[in-house]
Amino acid sequence: MDLNLFWAKKSRGIDGSAKWLSLCQHLLDTKFVIGMLYNHYLSEHQRQIIENAIDGDDAKKIVEFVGITHDLGKATPAFQMKKSYQGLQDLDENIVEKLFMHGLVPDDYMDLLSSSNRSPHALAGESLLKKFGVNNDVGSIIGGHHGKPIEYEDDCNDINDFSENYYYEINSKNNIHIKWADLQKEIFDWAMDEVGYDDVEDIPGIKSITAQVIIEGLLIMADWIASNDNYFPLFDEDQDTCDYEARMHEGWLKWFGNDSWNPEYNHDSNKYYQENFGFSPREFQDRIFKAIDKSQNLGIMIVEAGMGMGKTEVALSSVEQLSQKSKCNGMFYCLPTQATTNAMFYRVYNWLTKVSARNGDEMDIQLVHGKASLNDKFADLPHNADIGESRDEGVMVNQWFTGNKTAILDSFVVGTIDQLLLLALRKKHLALRHLGFSGKVVVIDESHGFDSYMQTYLCRALQWLGKYHIPVVILSATLPAQKRAEFINSYLDKHTKESKIYNDLAYPLVSYSDGDEVKLIDDFVPVKKSTEIEVKPFMGDENDLLNKTKNLLSDGGICGIVVNTVKRAQVLSRKFIEAFGEENVEVFHASFLDTDRSKKEKRLLSEIGKGKNENRPKLKIVIGTQVLEQSLDIDFDVMFTDLAPIDLILQRVGRLHRHADNNDKRPNKLKNPQLYVLSMNSDYEYESGASFVYGDFLLMRTQYFLPSKINLPNSISNLVQKVYDFSIPIQVDAEINEKYVSAQEDYEVKINSKKVAASTYTLKNYSDMQDSLIGWLNNDSKESNGNKHSYGDEGLAQVRDGEDTIEVIMVKRGSESGYCLLGDSNNDISGLIADGNYKKIKELAQNTIKLPRIFSKVYNIEHTIDLLEEFNRQNLSNWQLQPFLKGSLGIILDSNNQFKLDDYTLTYDSNIGLMIE
Template structure:
């Protein structure tokens, strides 16, 4: 850090105390470490400036002076910048400043030092009367808090600090716009940059900043004194003239704001920085060192020793004897790219996209200086599965340092792997004594890390605001989309992403509403120069093009992206250049030829056809687009084939049952599964489309968008079972897909209402159009036909169809366009703006925002379109009136007591939390939501709502009776192990409403 300020004269009047006026030329001579010890510069402050307070504990009456909190915050910003911030984040800030690295470091430390200058105002200081009285004794007159009344709310200290800093900079020749861009990190240090409408009131009511009259000049003098002192102490005094012409980019403003927030959070932790008076005096350097060791934040990932050959890399990281062609090509392109940018990998399942993405992430991180990796998945289930795959890769990375990990979704604590990592990282966050106590702490944590194979979930990096800051994170796509949502502490989420390589899986799985957020987030990631790897089975050319355009902000390569039809396909956008490469196609022995036929809709027709197909045995998968259709089909198939021959899988199982179902499916129908000897039918909803590595002899599927139909076809003959599939029944050795859910007898084939409600008629008609030649006899060959079919279905021009279909397709298209327009319009309500040109400040960045963004029911609804859904925890009320977990839950979690007068035991609470279930669409209608909530909230034990009951507090509970039935909002419900939650016809049974005990 440059010390060129030492010995340079200050301008006359810039640092004027209430009782004395000094030259500080010599005061700050003394060496490079001087700023570590606040006493070196605070001792020169006037007693008036030293009387200003910043922190107060009403219980202990301890307090902290403003100058000391400024020094603490600066010290933490310095440590964060030097030891925690990834290299690419530091470079982003440095490139915008004339002094590069030295300027970046000085700026972030200085902003952290002055972030609370707004506390040197009467509007803040009046809050604690005994401390305000001390300041009055020094001449800083102020009204009492009561005298101020409600007007104080218009001068929060962050906003006040920004105004004071802007005025200070403008007195030194800065333009108002330039001053605002630098000062917004002060104004937004509580998570929300000020809005434009916040400033006029404060400018009109300066009594909130400085008490009018005889002390007005003194207030301004103290504010100036503190700002001048920090400018000199932290090395920016002679840099201000150089920065005056800088047009600070918005991404840099975000990073600076976020680091200031973190420095303030750490410096405000009274377990790390004790309030005064302390039990024993300590030097400032000792105070800082103890706190930094106490928080023990992880260093950023710094990849090294990356093998040059693909064979060596994939062997050492993934224990693969030979990488697939796709993986080799992805790695080659990662090394060859002009600079790390956006890579889109399109390939069928089984080609090793995940391993390719992690290998590319390692190369991109090494080249860019990214300090971690974030993997975004569509659902909690897929995120959990990915977390399990991430851990072995982390263990195999070179180096013996601890790897800090996080699983970012609302039910992460239920994941066994993450729970182990949480326990390994559990410790008390407190200042570490430097006289020997720290050694015992390190020894204890060393034991924990050894047990956890060097993987921990850091204690401090937990919670919805900080979890994403861990170096390695797996989460749902919502966690990424929240970066495009106007919400509190958005800067922290951006900082978390700016320092990582971002991997986005299942890119094809998101609708137009979510894509609006995704594209906006990509545009910001591109501005941060964050390397991004996107994975998909296949993308329509327009989607591929839109994603690349969003990331690059330029039009280069659009033609190449739009015209390329090779498959598998890897597209790279790097420094304005576009590379589109077709990866070698799958070997012939990995191709699957599928014969496609239509099947009359109706469960009896389905049962008849399956009797024929399974006459010699075999396993069939039936995929329905709605759970109601799943359950109706299962009912009839059980009558025909027997209950043991039919398995049901859908989304209306509680989490523990759902996990058991998934495990059972993989155990029986996976690559090494113990397949049933006789005929067996799995009837499933869309849960069978992805994530499960399962394999069947014959497929019956409702018509769906063609990319999803192809996903479902990927479950046919997925694995070789003997030479020429000889282990399958003779009739089923050729893969066959039967498409139903359509009225084939109509002049224009018409999808059933349930499917149209889920996907829209337009997508279904387009799918039918491109599948029509295959229904007429031409087989579908996977993976060769994946890209042509998808590109044709989603092309701007309509695919060829019979003349009689045209009117229906035009009607469906018009409705589809209206839907898209509505989705985009709704998404824009709370979506952040595009990156503005350099020099535009973040003021107003999240105006009209949503408040906090979190992984809750309402939080997810902000970045996902559709009616609000409800997740409930399912418990049972016994005949004796006591409550318990569902009786059959495996692992010893069934039938555990849930006392309503006390916090349930941890094991019982965990089992209840793991019995989450999302209510079906019946209960999400706008006209029914209030009634549903009212009825669910009737069971709300007060003992469960305390902070200590964090797993159950605030949850909604669906209480079943002893027969596992109940009534909700006029619907009869039944839950079974085999079929999950069923919504019964109202006349089925007069099921009584389970009422809670009085007072709940």
């Protein structure tokens, strides 16, 4: 029988004509693509995982077999009788008429089988393969190629429960039933022959789950590429064959960007650092470089070192070393926030440019977070779809990889930690994410900043990375030993209680696994340049703080004030602006327009950043929240901070007397670094915002162990371990101890509840997997949280703890019906937006801000979004027609910079931020 009888795809062409593609042609396309991906996209590391899982056979053959059989389930009445979505009635009728002419449907056939949706073609394909004798380890890959493997092996009984979907006629002796069965077997035999198998028993098993997941991800990727008619065009209605060689050659070249990266680096650490970073390595960096070179099978490496010691350079050099050793072909570098990720993107780009020039390779790079498209550096990179064969820059963006689910598949990716945590979230198309991570060295920066909820996902992700034998580099300045041990144990998938992992207080400290052995580098030459900081409790109120600051800054100076909540920062900023003048006070927190926050960040870096002492102002007060401790390389002469957990205080104090180049410019009163800690008192009662954010337990332990002097970096590890080693008691009177015990109980309940909440959707423990992907994603998390609104990045909220937030684009009323950007009230942009002006639309899209959390509580988030959507329908409806704006919500401030929302008034001040009454 004609194997081109069945269809795989139907669509309407640009000219309106009907297009189709035969099933066998699509299967051949996918076989070719997956084979090419195996050769040219997979890293040698990934190919080795697959080869090790195949018993004495050509691994590529089983991969191509999966490609050529993936849509076998379309050779069923349930699929072939489907009508096209675009109403191609003539084409639908022609296809059914051919089936009728070949005796595959009866004279009185129904247009559509009533139960056809019970046999989706991925499940049908797996069921047919099982019938033909293919084992679950291969069949489950076919069943999951649309994102989710079947939940239970019994699901393959679908072929018996709904046999009319497979054979049209239930009676196995019926001629139509027999013809369907024969044709399905004929396609299966044809597929085996195309790959090179003589019999089903020749199809080897795939022994490891990791290999199955990689092949599953590769199949999804190949199917998506082969299904893109820009690469592999559909046929005209009367066409059923093509020039196969030309089709494959042209289709692949249209998609393919660059061959896999094969790193070659200078094994002389001094030359490597000079070539790539422009300086010689410190002893700390040199020792790590040489340890990696000597390692046999380095798995996970945790680098604990002080701020400014060059951990980023350690990570980037390690990527190149470990990629060569492990035969990986890329990197994923992740950080906690979009701001820190954006800052790191520039550094990675500069390093990658030098690597590209040195190796003569063209490198693809991706920035992955919710606003990556608005990052100027990323947006300005050439895109290979735009520049054809003329490639002037060595680093570019491959456009195919810029989608939400494909960006992680590119070679070099800088993104937020969410992208890594999603590796452990049961969600459709998870195999694609595993495919992306299983060939890259992974760097996790600022790893101290994850709560127990995120830690649960991170540890499960590390377990799977360990099973893939992917090198992982973890960086932190302030890492509790318990977390250090959790990271190592998760990666090695064991629960060692080796005291050296928990108790080593050396600093810097490098812990790494070489095979199953955990090694330490804890004998670095002591840091010569240390900073001793005087720690002074400050008991006064806001007025006392103001007076103290006036006294300290009587001869000028740069003062940092870090508090725990936005509201507290705003209250203080009003007082300080009134006392010192708007020009001398900078406020920095999360409740600013993204554009204003970016301007503030650049201004701070230009005035008090590294190497900027010629611009350093005589007087400056910076009032901010935790965002000051995360990414800004700035230098204060004196600092006040709200009490916070010790690791965060140390991060904050890392900005105090940070740059020695400024020492000669510091006023005499501030020549010695001084840290004033607010909210500390003898009865251990704390400011409500601090208690809410951090809980009293860690605050009490921090206050108890906080010394009168901190030596940076030498005190860091000792202080962090004391506070976070809960077996070390605090000695307080009975009344305080009662409060302490209660706070500890609250803390433990909160930690456990976070772990339980996270585990609801966490990927299975590797050891709980059977011999196939069946059930891999059971109890799959929903695509949205159940709300009727689909607002924000679906899925990301599930790997971060906390309430939902609502982000809006903020503009100001410029005329009766128009609007303008804040700070540019003379230029009405509403007409340009309506006309689709790309530049202005992109500029507008950057003016986002998160609304106060009072609007996004569980009990009122739906109501808030209803109000905003109604406002947008009436005032900003054309936004939904524009790129970068579709799905966005906007608010328009009045002439007083105010907006009424429900029973509240929002007021925006470019100096103080968004306020609510």
